[in-house]
Amino acid sequence: xxxxxxxxxxxxxxxxxxxxxxxxxxxxxxxxxxxxxxxxxxxxxxxxxxxxxxxxxxxxxxxxxxxxxxxxxxxxxxxxxxxxxxxxxxxxxxxxxxxxx
Ligand SMILES: [Zn+2]
Numbered sequence: 001x002x003x004x005x006x007x008x009x010x011x012x013x014x015x016x017x018x019x020x021x022x023x024x025x026x027x028x029x030x031x032x033x034x035x036x037x038x039x040x041x042x043x044x045x046x047x048x049x050x051x052x053x054x055x056x057x058x059x060x061x062x063x064x065x066x067x068x069x070x071x072x073x074x075x076x077x078x079x080x081x082x083x084x085x086x087x088x089x090x091x092x093x094x095x096x097x098x099x100x101x
């Protein structure tokens with residue numbers, strides 16, 4: 001008998017291909033990673049403002065494993081991204097930009 005569980009798998013991605021298709025979830029609504037529109041339904045397939053198609057979902061809420069379980073049930077169509085990883089990479093790119101690297 002198998003017992004399925006959620007496990008994080010590290011994958012190399014170009015953050016610039018993730019950000020425009022990222023749905024950033026809060027407790028009840030979400031934000032668009034592309035145009036920063038707020039108050040979007042967690043069930044939205046595309047952004048009501050800019051029309052981008054959501055492919056990834058992330059959460060601002062600290063407990064990411066609980067959030068991942070919630071997303072797996074509610075949005076099995078989206079790839080779940082760790083928000084801290086995402087923000088860390090964004091900050092690194094921004095810092096490199098300032099240094100002209
Ligand atoms: Zn948008």
